[in-house]
Amino acid sequence: xxxxxxxxxxxxxxxxxxxxxxxxxxxxxxxxxxxxxxxxxxxxxxxxxxxxxxxxxxxxxxxxxxxxxxxxxxxxxxxxxxxxxxxxxxxxxxxxxxxxxxxxxxxxxxxxxxxxxxxxxxxxxxxxxxx
Numbered sequence: 001x002x003x004x005x006x007x008x009x010x011x012x013x014x015x016x017x018x019x020x021x022x023x024x025x026x027x028x029x030x031x032x033x034x035x036x037x038x039x040x041x042x043x044x045x046x047x048x049x050x051x052x053x054x055x056x057x058x059x060x061x062x063x064x065x066x067x068x069x070x071x072x073x074x075x076x077x078x079x080x081x082x083x084x085x086x087x088x089x090x091x092x093x094x095x096x097x098x099x100x101x102x103x104x105x106x107x108x109x110x111x112x113x114x115x116x117x118x119x120x121x122x123x124x125x126x127x128x129x130x131x
Contacts, residue, residue, distance in 0.1 A: 010063035015044035025064050027129060032068045036124040037061040046119045054095040054121050061123060072099060074127040075106045081122040085112040092121050
């Protein structure tokens with residue numbers, strides 16, 4: 001028996017989904033698994049300013065969550081990736097705090113990487129879908 005993936009696309013999806021052949025999010029067993037989101041404009045290019053790139057990352061993420069009937073408050077697990085964390089973490093985390101909400105917070109794993117295809121910050125999440 002073959003099952004189709006229950007894909008969630010945001011209303012204004014960016015070019016990276018088709019370019020790199022991945023789905024923004026998949027609903028499965030009461031959870032929403034969201035692919036890593038970056039601060040991409042609709043054409044797939046990165047926001048050049050670091051703070052604006054993080055804000056657009058969260059705008060892209062929140063559009064997917066909203067399309068699935070969720071918000072960041074429903075996120076249970078996060079993984080963040082950042083290029084040059086030693087130099088950029090404080091700025092990234094300051095802006096991320098604008099979206100993070102109040103305690104209790106989701107779990108988080110932060111990973112420093114050397115490459116994110118021209119981006120400086122990426123976040124992937126798992127959210128509990130509303131019942």
